[in-house]
Amino acid sequence: MDYKVFIDNDAEYLKWVELNETGFVVNTTRTKRKAYRVLHKASCRHVTTRQSWQGDGAFTSRDYIKICAPTIDSLRAWTRAEGESSGQFSQECASCKPWLSESYTEVSSASGGLSLENVKDLHDKYLELIKFEVEQLGVKPTEARHLIGRLGEFYCALTVNGTISHVVNQHGFDVLAQDGRRISVKTTAQKSGFVRISEKTLDKVDDLMVIQYANGRLDEVYFGNIQLAISHARYYDNLKAYELDISKARALSSAQVVATEI
Numbered sequence: 001m002d003y004k005v006f007i008d009n010d011a012e013y014l015k016w017v018e019l020n021e022t023g024f025v026v027n028t029t030r031t032k033r034k035a036y037r038v039l040h041k042a043s044c045r046h047v048t049t050r051q052s053w054q055g056d057g058a059f060t061s062r063d064y065i066k067i068c069a070p071t072i073d074s075l076r077a078w079t080r081a082e083g084e085s086s087g088q089f090s091q092e093c094a095s096c097k098p099w100l101s102e103s104y105t106e107v108s109s110a111s112g113g114l115s116l117e118n119v120k121d122l123h124d125k126y127l128e129l130i131k132f133e134v135e136q137l138g139v140k141p142t143e144a145r146h147l148i149g150r151l152g153e154f155y156c157a158l159t160v161n162g163t164i165s166h167v168v169n170q171h172g173f174d175v176l177a178q179d180g181r182r183i184s185v186k187t188t189a190q191k192s193g194f195v196r197i198s199e200k201t202l203d204k205v206d207d208l209m210v211i212q213y214a215n216g217r218l219d220e221v222y223f224g225n226i227q228l229a230i231s232h233a234r235y236y237d238n239l240k241a242y243e244l245d246i247s248k249a250r251a252l253s254s255a256q257v258v259a260t261e262i
């Protein structure tokens with residue numbers, strides 16, 4: 001791809017940014033640390049103006065190097081080639097705001113920026129984290145609801161080889177399966193009780209996955225058509241929502257299996 005790496009050459013680097021005002025620059029360390037790859041516009045003062053306390057070689061000759069390209073896509077290709085499979089940068093400069101550029105492109109990999117490899121990684125990390133919070137620190141699972149909810153989405157995305165929709169800003173469902181089915185994921189740490197399904201988003205969802213977190217692992221309670229699920233749920237007019245008993249969801253799931261076997 002169309003990128004240039006500048007190491008130990010401030011003069012050539014400064015010439016490049018001057019000639020490519022509409023281009024982009026990634027500032028990274030000499031070792032190209034994945035955790036430090038910051039995207040700037042080529043016109044950003046942070047990558048073009050030497051501070052008084054910085055001597056010669058401030059841009060490419062000491063701890064930092066620069067990767068330059070006319071387009072963000074080329075820099076995404078660079079970061080991928082250097083081991084960041086998502087094509088994302090560790091940070092995008094809050095001063096020059098490259099995301100406001102007309103040529104700004106979102107990453108187009110599977111999970112809207114999260115590759116399945118990333119999702120697997122996140123799933124394992126969240127699970128460890130929740131186990132630590134709940135089992136070691138004695139935090140109530142209900143207080144870790146947000147983490148458990150996210151863990152459930154990762155689990156679902158991995159199961160159906162799908163993408164997590166928050167990342168690409170879709171609403172009403174949580175995971176988009178490869179076959180295009182939209183899945184709402186409900187993850188609960190309750191042993192019994194119910195999950196709530198909002199009526200408002202029903203037309204944006206095809207399937208429901210109910211997952212239970214207990215003793216450091218996830219248990220898939222129900223995965224199937226959401227209409228079937230709500231036909232066995234209670235409707236509350238004041239909440240504009242359905243409540244599906246976990247036990248009923250489980251029974252429904254085994255009934256589905258039996259039906260398919262026949």
Ligand SMILES: [Zn+2]
Nearest residue numbers: 040044093096
């Ligand atoms: Zn910047």
